[in-house]
Amino acid sequence: GLDCAVCKYGEGARAVPLAGHVGFDSMPDQLVNKSVNHGFCFNILCVGETGLGKSTLMDTLFNTKFEGEPTQHNQPGVQLKSNTYELQESNVRLKLTVVNTVGFGDQINKEDSYKSIVEFIDTQFEAYLQEELKIKRTLHSYHDTRIHACLYFIAPTGHSLKSLDLVTMKKLDSKVNIIPIIAKSDAISKSELTKFKIKITSELVSNGVQIYQFPTDDETVAEINSTMNGHLPFAVVGSTEEVKIGNKMVKARQYPWGTVQVENENHCDFVKLREMLIRVNMEDLREQTHTRHYELYRRCKLEEMGFKDTDPDCKPFSLQETYEAKRNEFMGDLQKKEEEMRQMFVQRVKEKEAELKEAEKELHEKFDRLKKLHQDEKKKLEDKKKSLDDELNGFKQKKTAAELLQSQAQQAGGSTTLKRDKERKK
Amino acid sequence: LKPTLCLRGSGYVGFANLPNQVYRKSVKRGFEFTLMVVGESGLGKSTLINSLFLTDLYSKDYPGPSLRIKKTVQVEQSKVLVKEGGVQLTLTIVDTPGFGDAVDNSNCWQPVINYIDSKCEDFLNAESRVNRRLMPDNRVHCCLYFIAPSGHGLKPLDIEFMKRLHDKVNVIPLIAKADTLTPEECQLFKKQIMKEIQEHKIQIYEFPDIEDDEDSKLIRKIKERMPLAVVGSNVVIEVNGRKVRGRQYPWGVAEVENGEHCDFTVLRNMLIRTHMQDLKDVTNNVHYENYRSRKLAAVTCNGGVDTSKTKNQMTRSPLAQMEEERREHVMKMKKMETEMEQVFEMKVKEKKQKLKDSEAELERRHEQMKKNLEAQYKELEEKKRHHEEEKSNWEAQQRILEQQKLDASKTMEKNKKKGKIF
Numbered sequence: 127g128l129d130c131a132v133c134k135y136g137e138g139a140r141a142v143p144l145a146g147h148v149g150f151d152s153m154p155d156q157l158v159n160k161s162v163n164h165g166f167c168f169n170i171l172c173v174g175e176t177g178l179g180k181s182t183l184m185d186t187l188f189n190t191k192f193e194g195e196p197t198q199h200n201q202p203g204v205q206l207k208s209n210t211y212e213l214q215e216s217n218v219r220l221k222l223t224v225v226n227t228v229g230f231g232d233q234i235n236k237e238d239s240y241k242s243i244v245e246f247i248d249t250q251f252e253a254y255l256q257e258e259l260k261i262k263r264t265l266h267s268y269h270d271t272r273i274h275a276c277l278y279f280i281a282p283t284g285h286s287l288k289s290l291d292l293v294t295m296k297k298l299d300s301k302v303n304i305i306p307i308i309a310k311s312d313a314i315s316k317s318e319l320t321k322f323k324i325k326i327t328s329e330l331v332s333n334g335v336q337i338y339q340f341p342t343d344d345e346t347v348a349e350i351n352s353t354m355n356g357h358l359p360f361a362v363v364g365s366t367e368e369v370k371i372g373n374k375m376v377k378a379r380q381y382p383w384g385t386v387q388v389e390n391e392n393h394c395d396f397v398k399l400r401e402m403l404i405r406v407n408m409e410d411l412r413e414q415t416h417t418r419h420y421e422l423y424r425r426c427k428l429e430e431m432g433f434k435d436t437d438p439d440c441k442p443f444s445l446q447e448t449y450e451a452k453r454n455e456f457m458g459d460l461q462k463k464e465e466e467m468r469q470m471f472v473q474r475v476k477e478k479e480a481e482l483k484e485a486e487k488e489l490h491e492k493f494d495r496l497k498k499l500h501q502d503e504k505k506k507l508e509d510k511k512k513s514l515d516d517e518l519n520g521f522k523q524k525k526t527a528a529e530l531l532q533s534q535a536q537q538a539g540g541s542t543t544l545k546r547d548k549e550r551k552k
Numbered sequence: 553l554k555p556t557l558c559l560r561g562s563g564y565v566g567f568a569n570l571p572n573q574v575y576r577k578s579v580k581r582g583f584e585f586t587l588m589v590v591g592e593s594g595l596g597k598s599t600l601i602n603s604l605f606l607t608d609l610y611s612k613d614y615p616g617p618s619l620r621i622k623k624t625v626q627v628e629q630s631k632v633l634v635k636e637g638g639v640q641l642t643l644t645i646v647d648t649p650g651f652g653d654a655v656d657n658s659n660c661w662q663p664v665i666n667y668i669d670s671k672c673e674d675f676l677n678a679e680s681r682v683n684r685r686l687m688p689d690n691r692v693h694c695c696l697y698f699i700a701p702s703g704h705g706l707k708p709l710d711i712e713f714m715k716r717l718h719d720k721v722n723v724i725p726l727i728a729k730a731d732t733l734t735p736e737e738c739q740l741f742k743k744q745i746m747k748e749i750q751e752h753k754i755q756i757y758e759f760p761d762i763e764d765d766e767d768s769k770l771i772r773k774i775k776e777r778m779p780l781a782v783v784g785s786n787v788v789i790e791v792n793g794r795k796v797r798g799r800q801y802p803w804g805v806a807e808v809e810n811g812e813h814c815d816f817t818v819l820r821n822m823l824i825r826t827h828m829q830d831l832k833d834v835t836n837n838v839h840y841e842n843y844r845s846r847k848l849a850a851v852t853c854n855g856g857v858d859t860s861k862t863k864n865q866m867t868r869s870p871l872a873q874m875e876e877e878r879r880e881h882v883m884k885m886k887k888m889e890t891e892m893e894q895v896f897e898m899k900v901k902e903k904k905q906k907l908k909d910s911e912a913e914l915e916r917r918h919e920q921m922k923k924n925l926e927a928q929y930k931e932l933e934e935k936k937r938h939h940e941e942e943k944s945n946w947e948a949q950q951r952i953l954e955q956q957k958l959d960a961s962k963t964m965e966k967n968k969k970k971g972k973i974f
Contacts, residue, residue: 139631139642145606149825150585151637154578156829158571166570189563216568261848266837344580405566409573421684428682435682453874460881467885471892478896482903489907493914500921507928514936521943528950535957 162218167270168408169223169250171206171302173243173294174279175231178309183277183364184224186377186388187400188213191366192224204230204242223271231290240294247273247301251423258424272420274411275338275403276302279309280359284318286325295335301419303338303411305403306330311361311394312379312386319361326359340402341410354402360395363388582640584689585828586629586671588721589645590664590713591698592652595728600696600784601645603797603808604820605634608786609645625650625660627667646692652709661713668692668720672843691840693831694757694823695721698728699779703737705744714754720839722757722831724823725749730781730814731799731806738781745779759822760830774822780815783808 172180185191192209208225225246230239250272257268278295280287295304306326308314314322330337337358340351365388369378377388388396403411428434432452589597601609609630629646646667651660671691678687695717699710714723725745730738749756756779759771785797785808797808808816823831 139633139644141633141635142607142609144634144636148604148606148634148636149820150583150634150641150828151639152825153583153639153641153828154575156826157578158575160829160833161574162571166567168567187565189565213565213567215565218568218570220567220570261845263841263845266833344576346576400566405569406573408567408570409577413577424684425682433682456874456878460878464885464888467889467892471896475896475899478900482900482907486907486910489911489914493918496914496918500918500925503925507925507932511928511932514932514939518939521939525946532953
């Protein structure tokens with residue numbers, strides 16, 4: 127019939143009456159059929175200290191035994207382990223990825239514990255963003271790995287949140303839908319539990335931590351969601367062991383003083399968690415991740431890279447034109463860097479050349495000095511030689527003169543001597 | 553990537569309710585659909601739309617394009633909001649008055665192409681913004697092309713139009729005013745049209761099979777009836793007590809919704825009741841993506857020149873592309889730096905070696921000269937010593953001789969005195 131309600135897309139459209147059954151009321155069914163054929167996808171991140179029963183709770187929630195070795199306490203840092211499973215319930219196929227934090231809370235210094243979690247979440251956003259920006263992309267068959275829900279496991283101390291909890295949740299609340307739960311809550315008595323929940327909620331509020339609120343905008347589910355919001359954080363107990371209660375086998379934990387039945391709403395909030403997380407709001411969690419958390423990541427990332435929307439009055443923004451401009455700027459940058467490097471080298475070469483020339487000059491000077499020294503020495507030698515020669519000559523002359531004298535004297539006295547000798551001989 | 557485990561849970565989990573969640577949200581959001589009708593005037597386009605949606609899209613207050621005289625091809629859109637069974641649909645009908653009506657119809661398809669592209673561009677821009685809001689989808693999801701019931705075959709304009717548009721939008725060809733053809737004529741006409749469509753490699757919208765076995769049989773039957781021959785009417789007539797939409801002739805009433813009279817019901821069921829979502833999906837996943845990748849490639853990959861490099865670029869996002877280029881450049885710089893460094897070192901080494909050699913040579917020569925000099929010195933010393941020795945010997949000898957002489961003269965004196973000397 128006639129309806130003048132304006133929906134989001136109805137702007138500028140006038141309502142017209144229909145004279146009969148057209149048949150587009152099958153559109154939701156067509157959409158559902160397509161989704162069912164395509165299969166669904168959901169990714170849960172479990173954050174919590176070792177030993178809080180994260181794996182057990184997952185097993186209990188999904189009624190199955192997910193693989194995994196029991197985790198050790200001696201990890202060097204916080205690691206995230208991810209496992210994907212294909213589940214089917216009735217005709218609905220679900221590709222479920224469970225990501226576990228290993229070693230969370232085990233370190234002595236936990237200041238950086240949240241970092242690997244934030245990094246992991248961002249990596250999934252980044253992967254999606256990259257796919258979305260590709261020129262040839264296949265978004266409709268892309269396996270979405272973004273985290274749709276983060277179950278934050280609070281230790282059942284009964285007092286308050288640990289500072290690690292507050293710090294971590296504060297870092298995560300703008301990146302993922304956080305659903306805080308009190309783990310292993312069978313360790314807390316009912317009265318303590320009420321106080322504990324109040325304390326936790328007030329601490330979250332006073333620290334400005336935004337946890338996921340079950341949506342109340344759709345009348346169909348507004349009431350139940352609103353009620354459930356008041357029960358947060360859910361106090362859960364997980365168990366895959368079955369115990370016979372009455373004539374049924376139920377999931378439970380058996381103590382000497384009684385049996386905690388997981389699916390008994392008087393014993394714990396497990397059923398509430400399952401209802402909210404899976405049966406009622408799974409699609410909303412996925413939608414919020416895409417339209418809120420992912421968009422925030424994308425916007426920040428693009429702004430970081432210098433992209434921005436132009437005035438709505440100007441020509442509509444073109445990502446590609448901005449990209450081109452950025453790319454040219456970036457290429458220019460690289461060219462400049464290249465030039466700088468070249469220049470630096472030229473400079474170095476110049477300097478080195480000057481250095482070596484200096485060394486060469488010094489060497490030549492050194493040898494010039496030596497040469498000079500040598501020349502001096504040679505001169506000295508020459509002088510000495512000359513003086514010796516002079517002396518030799520002088521001596522020679524003297525000798526010659528003396529010998530001459532002697533021979534004269536001998537001749538004179540030689541005859542005398544001869545005579546004398548002759549006489550002697552006589 | 554670990555292989556996925558197939559598990560069948562035992563007991564209730566609850567995600568089987570996901571389809572309901574999707575249903576609920578989609579109803580809250582509402583739906584939108586844009587349908588374009590193309591064909592010469594007088595082929596009953598407006599009437600068909602009214603019949604399809606059981607409404608008077610064009611009324612006194614909002615007259616249809618057929619009542620207005622056009623000189624050139626216009627593209628006009630009318631947006632209406634309809635609600636049925638709690639489901640809200642924003643329906644946009646895009647009409648193309650003047651199409652094929654001129655004497656020279658060359659390029660009359662261009663305004664149509666421009667319109668379709670501009671809607672894709674709007675969507676692309678909205679999608680590319682940094683601050684994105686809920687994006688209305690005004691892209692053309694389906695184009696009904698009206699073929700005049702000549703009974704012979706396709707006109708050149710029909711072929712030309714469909715060839716140019718089949719890769720931009722879902723084209724569903726219809727035989728208009730099918731009540732002017734007898735079933736046999738219609739059958740032949742349809743065969744001829746399909747033959748020509750195949751010959752010209754025109755890709756019309758294929759109603760895809762649905763999982764359901766029952767429905768897929770139906771679909772196959774329907775595919776044999778393509779292209780659908782339709783009749784439209786704004787008039788409700790009473791036939792055998794029933795109120796039906798139809799066209800009254802002296803010889804009877806051609807009923808719009810009678811499957812033996814025409815394929816209207818088939819069209820309506822396919823277009824609206826079973827494949828409306830698929831038409832949107834194909835538009836989004838195929839036609840729009842083609843537009844987008846063509847547009848982006850033109851900007852970033854050398855105007856779409858197909859090289860192996862651009863092929864790589866196509867599969868990467870522009871941001872990743874830039875990262876890649878940056879990395880490549882860094883590596884290139886590193887390599888250049890290393891090479892330059894090597895050359896530099898080598899040259900320095902050479903120069904230093906030369907200097908060293910030069911120094912060694914000079915040293916050697918200097919040593920040589922020094923040795924030479926020393927040898928000469930030694931020689932000189934030797935000579936001197938020799939001379940000294942000789943000299944002292946001679947001097948000693950001279951002294952002896954002198955002494956002898958002295959002694960001799962003394963003796964002579966003595967002898968003289970003695971008188972022995974004559």
